Amino acid sequence: MTVAWEVPADAHLGDYVLRPDATDEDRVAVVDHSRGGRVEWTYGRLRTAVAGLAAWLRRSGVGDDDTVVVLAENSGEFVVAYHGILAAGAVVLALDPRDTAERWRTAIDGVSAKALIAETALGPPEVAVPTVCVGPRTPSGTSWDEAVATPPRPLSPRGGDRTAVLMSSSGTQGAPKLVPVSHRNLTANLGQIAHLHRVRGDDVVLSVPPLRHIYGMQMAMNPALRAGATLVIGATPFSAADFTRDVTEYGVSLAYLVPSVVTELGAAGEPLPSLRLVVSGGAPLPSVDADRCAAALGVPVVQGFGMTEAGCVSFSPDGVEVPPGSTGVLVPGTEVRFTGGDEAESGELWLRGPQIARAAADADGWLRTGDLVSRDVHGFLRITGRAKTLIKYKGHQVSPVELEEVVTGHPAVAEACVAGVPDPVAGEIPKAYVVLAEPVPLAEITAYVADRVAPHKRVRAIERVRAIPRSSTGKRVRPPALRVLVTGGGRGLGRTFAEALAAAGLSVAVAGRDRSNLAETVDGIRRAGGSATWVRLDVTDEDSVARGVEQAVAELGGLDVLVNNAGVPGPIGPLWTVNEAEWRRVFEVGLFGSVRVTRAVLPTLTGRVVNVVSQAGTVGWPHASAYAATKAGLISVTASLAGELAGSARVAVAFDPGLVDAGMTRSHLDRGRTGNRWEDDILAWTVKARQSGRFTAVEDSAAALVGIVTGAADHSAGRCVRTEDVLPRVRLSASVGPGGPDSIRSGRREVSS
Template identity: 75%
Template sequence: METAQEVAAWEVDACVNLHDHVVRSAAAKGDHLAIVDLSRGSRREWTYARFRAAVAGLAGWLRRTGITDDDVVVVLTENSAEFVIAYHGILAAGGAVLALDPRDTPDRWRATIDSSGAKALIAEPALGPPESALPVVCVGASTPGGTAWEDAIAAEPVSEHPPGGDRTAVLMSSSGTEGVPKLVRVTHRNLTSNLGQIDHLHRVHGDDVVLSVPPLRHVYGMQMAMNPSLRAGATLVIGATPFSAEDFHRTVTEEGVSLAYLVPSVIAELGKTGRPLPSLRTIVSGGAPLPSTDGARCAQALGTPVVQGFGMTEAGCVSFSPDGVEVPEGSTGVLVPGTEVKFLGSEDGTESGELWLRGPQIAPGSADADGWLRTGDLVTRDADGFLRITGRAKALIKYKGHQVSPAELEEVVTSHPAVSEAHVVGVPDAVAGEIPKAFVVLAESVALSAITSYVAERVAPHKRVRAIERVQAIPRSSTGKRVRPPAVRVLVTGGGRGLGRIFALALGATGANVIVAGRDEDALVKTVLEIHEAGGTATHVAFDITDEADVNRGVTRMLDECGGLDVLVNNAGIPGPTGPLSMVDEREWRRTVEVNLFGSAIVTRAVTPALTGRVVNVVSRAGRTSWPNASAYAASKAALISLTASLAGELGQTGRVSVAFDPGLVDAGITRAHLDRGRTGVHWEDEILAWTLKAREAGKFTSTEDAAGALVAVVTGAADHLNGGYVSVEDVISRPVRRAEG
C-alpha cells in the first residue's frame, strides 16, 4: 500500500462553494468568450460577463422559489450552454444538481425525480419531461405553468453564495462496481479537491479554446472539460450531438480549438479520416477505455498527441497523462496527487490487481469504513508510476477455470488490419462455462475465421476468441463506453427436429435469441425448453411455410414479441420422392419444390421488411451436382442456390446479405431418415441408402458439431464477404473439418 501524500496543496479553502472556486479567477474576463454552443445546429456565444449574470439571476430565482441549502434541483437539458448555466446557478443558490439523461425514458425520469425529493425542475419542453407540480424553468418554448428561461436568468441576482465543504454539490448516476444503477452524492470538497489534483498534472490555460464532446453531466465532461475551462478563463466549445469526425474538423478549424476532450468512438473515426490541424495541441480521451491501436492511428493521422486518463463517478479523475511527458502506450497516466492506492490480489509485492483508492476526491458513501473505494478495475503500475487498466474484476471471462480479460483480447482483435472496432464479452457455454466472443466492425471484407486465427496466433490457448460476430457498429453509452450489442434475433424454420433443432440449440448456446418455426408445435416447444434449460433464450411460432397467410400471421406475432429480426435461417425442407423422373408421382415432385423453394421464398418475403442482417438458405451439394432418382430434391436446392444469388442482388446497398449454406452430410435430418429407414426393397430408395452408407464409410460425413458451428459462424457474419454465394463448412471453419465416425 502506498503512503498518503500531502493533500493540503490540492485543497485550498476546502469549504468554498464549487461555483465560486470555478469562476473566481475568471471574474475579470468580462468580454472574453466563456462558451460557444454548437449543440443545436447554430453558433451561440456567451461572454464571461453574460454567463456570470445569467448564473446569478437563476440563483436568485431559485432562492425566491424556496430553494434552500442542499435542496435538489433537477436539470433535464441537452448538452448546451443552458446546462452549464443551470449547473452553476443551482450551486450558487446552495442547491444540489441532479442532471438527468435526455436519452432516458419519461418513466425513469419520473422515478428519479420522485426518489430524489427534488424541489425544482429546469427542463427543455422539447424533450417531453414528465408533468410535475414542482416549480419549472422552461429552456426554449415555455409550457403552461412554467417560468421562461429568459425570465429566470434575468431575475434579481444573489451576490452571496452558501459555503461548500462536505455539502452535496451534485447527485450523479453511476453503475458502480456491481453494475447496479445508483445515485452518488458528490460534495463540493470532492470536486474542488479533484480540480486541484487534475491541475497538478494537466492544465488548461486562459487562452485555450476547449472542445468538449462528452456529456457535461458526467464526471469526465464536468471535471476535465467544463469546470477546468471556466476556472482558467478559457473558451468552452460545446460540440454537436451526435458528434462526428466531420464535425470535429470543421469545429477545430473554425473555432481554433487547441484542446479537445473526446470519446473513444470519435477517436477511432478520426484514425480513419483525420488530417493535421495546426491549432490543436492535445486530444484527450475519456469516458471509456481507449484501445491503444485507435489512439495511435488518431495521433498519426492528426499529428497530435492523444492521451487518456482514468476516472469514475465516485472518485472523479483518478489518473492522467501528465502534460509534456511521454506516456507508455496504453497507459492512463499516473495517479493524481493526494491519493492512496492498494492493489487487491497482488502477489510478491507486485503492483497489480484490483485497484482500491483513498483520498479527498472519494464521494461519501462509496468507500468502506476505512475510506477505501473498491474500483472493480484490474490495474498494473510500472516502476515509473504509470497505470494500465487490464480489465474489470466483474467482467472477467471464466473459461474452463481460466480468467480471460476482455480488454486484453480487444487490443489484439483491433490490431488486425481489417478490424476498425471490437468488443469482447463472455457468453455461456455448456462445456467451458464461458467462452470469449468478439463483436467486430470491419473496415474491409475478410473471413471472420481469419480474425480468430490471427488472434489465436497471438494469445494463450485459453484466451482465444471462440465466437465472433460482425456488426455494423458497437453500441456505446453517451460517455463512449462500449455496450454489448443486443442478442442476435434468429428465426430458424424447421427448428423442431433434425438439423433445424441442432442449429437452434447451437445458436441458443451462443446467447442468441432464437425463434423456432414449423408446423409441429409440440416439437417446437421441446426445442425451446431444451434451449431454456441450457440457459438460453428462445420462443416458437407455429406456421406452415407453404401457406402465405399463415406465415404472415405468424411473422407478425413474432415481430410483435421480439421487436424485429436480425437473421433468417431457411432450414425447413423435405427429401421428396425417389425414382426416375418419368416414374415418380408428379404431385410429390411438385410438393418438394413447393416446400423447399417456395416455402423459403414465402418466409423470406414476410420477414424482409423487418430484417436487419442476413438470410441463410440451407442447401445441399445435390443442388450443384446431378442426383439421379432424387431430382425433385436436387432441383429445389439448385433453385434455392440461384434464389440466394438473386436475393443478394436485390438487397443491394442495404447492408443485408444472403448466403446459401451447405452443412455437408450430417448424421441428422434427411440423412438420418435414410439411415433409419434401412433397406426397403424399393430399388431407388435402397440405391440412395447404399450411396449414403458408402459416403459415411469413406469419411465424408461432417460432424454435427462442425456443421452447427459453421451455421453459427454464418449467422453471425462469417460469410458476409461471400454475399450471394454458396458457402460450405470449410469456408467458415479455420480448423480441419471433423468427419463423423461411421
C-alpha cells in the first residue's frame, strides 16, 4: 500500500523535479544573483535549456550512465547543467570550484568522464572530452549558448536504481570518496522531506549552500523547482548585508542558510516582512546562535540533519515547536537503531531506508553514520558529536559539539570551535577557539564552562581567533596553528618559551645569532613532535632583521605573533661607575632591538606583539640600571604601540614572567660569588628571593606566555601582565635548604597532571 510520502520507485529525478507537463512556463524559476547582476530563468526557458543541453550531450557521444563533470559556482547554469545531464540519461559529478586544477583533472580522469561543463573563469584544465564553456569559449570548447540552443530530441531516460549523481562524501570517517546516489534515493528523499516541510508554489526560496552538496540540492534547489516556486541563488561569498538585500528585493519567504550566516544575522539581522522561515544546515547550529537569529529576524530558525549517503535524515516539522538544539524528527520511512542496543535511544546512529545510498550501506541495508545522536520521548533528535571526533581525555569521551554549545552560551562569545589537542598526560585535552564579541579574560570563559560541565569535560586550553574557518557547507573547521616568531630563542628562557609554544601546537620560528644554539632548540622541538624552524637574526642590525623576518614569514607562510624576548643583562654596579658603551648596548639589544623587529614584522603580522619585560622595569633595580631602564622603556613602548594598533584587530602586551630559574637569573646563580661587591650583592638578593619562595616556576611562566600568545591577555592590551594575571594559580619554586650561593641547585617542582 502506498503511503502519502512515497514516490514511484522508478521515477526519474529530472522528470519528478521539473514536471515537463506543467503549465507554468512564464513563472520565474530561478533568479541568479551569483555574479552580482540579476539573471532570470522562467520555467519555460529552464526546461528548453535543459532539453537543448541534453541533446548536445547525446550528440557529443554521451550515453546512458556515462559521467559528465560540472565545474561551476552556484548559478542558473549549474541548475541547467545538473538537470541537462540527468535528462541525457547520464550521471552528474559536480566538482568543488575551490579545488586545484590538479585535483579537478584527477577527478575527471578517475571517473572516465565523457564530457565537461565548466565555468571558464575558474581556470578548468584542458581535457580531451567535449567541453561546454560557461563564459568565454576556449579554442576546443563549445559555447554555453550554442549547447543549450541545440534542437531537442526525444529522450526518455530511466530512473529508479540507476545512479543519478556521484557525490563526494565529507571524509569524516576517512579519505573523501565518491558515493553513487540513485534516482530512487533522491526522489524518495524529496517525498520524505515534503511530508515534514513543504515548499509552496508561491514561495521565493533563497539558497546559500553549494547546490552540489546534498543540503543545497535536496533542501533548496530540487524542492523549490518541484513546487514551482522561485529559487534565488545568492552571491558567493554571502553576507548578512546580501541576505537583507536579497530578501527585500525578491520577497524571499524561505531562506536556506549555513551556520556562519545565521550567526552573522544574529548580530546584524533585522525583521523582514516577506520572510516566514530560516533553515540552517550543513553543520550543527548552536541553539544560542539560532535563538539570536530568530530574535533578530522575528521568524523561526530551524535545522535538520543530513549526510551525503542518506540525504535529509531528520527535519523540524512545519508549525511544530522544536526543542532547542534539536534537528527535528526522522523523515518517514526511515528505520533507526543506536549502538547501545535495540532499546537504546542514544549512541552512534544507524539508518535504513529508501534514501540510503546502496554503496554506503552494509549487506542488510544499514548505514553507520558515525554521528552520536540522542532521541527524546517525542522523537526529536539531537546531535551530540561525531564518533570519530570525540576527544579522549584521560579515558573519558568528550563531545566537541556539546562543549561548543556551552562555550557559545557565554555572552561575550560570538562563535566557538572545540577540538582535541595532544597532551602528554591526558592523551588529548579539549581546546576552545573563540571569536569574542567583546574583550574579556579568556579565564572567565573557561570558568564559565567549568561551572556547567562535568570535570572531565572542562575546556583545558583556549585561544582567541579572529574568525572560525568554515567548510563550503558551513561546518566549523579548526583554525590553523598560530605562527610565532621568538627572538632570543636559542637558549635560556627564550628556548623554554619556544618549546612550550610548539608543545601547545603552534608553529614556531626561533631567532638569534648563534646557529648551533638555534639548531639545537629546533631539533629538540621536532624530536618532541612540534613544528619549528630557525632564522639567524641580529636585532642590532637592521638589514639582518629584515632578512630574518622575511625568511621567517616565508618558512611559516605568514606571521601571527611576535615574542620579543632578546635581551642582555648589562653592566652591574652604580650608574656612575659602569662602562657607558656596555650600558648603551643593553638598550640597543633589549629596547631598540625589540622596536626594530616589531617595525619589520608589523606589515605582515596578523595578531599580537608580546614584549618580555621584568619587574625591574616598574620598580627599578639598583646596580642594574641599564637593564631596568630598558625594560621600563619597553613597557612604555608597549602601551604606545597598543594605542596605535587599536582598531586593527592586533594587540600589544608586555609580559613579566617573574623571577624564574632560567636565563639571566640562572646565570647569576651559576656564576656564584666573584668578589665583585655589586655582583655578589645581586647574587645574595637572588638567593634570598629564591629561599623566601618568590621564584615563579619556569613551567608556569611558559604556560602564561602560551596563554598570552593565544589571546588570554588581549583584554589587557598595552598593559604589563604577570604570570599570576594569566594563570588561575601560580606555583612557586621550592625554597633551597641551607648552603652557600656557590652550591645553588635547581629546585623546580614537577608539573602536576
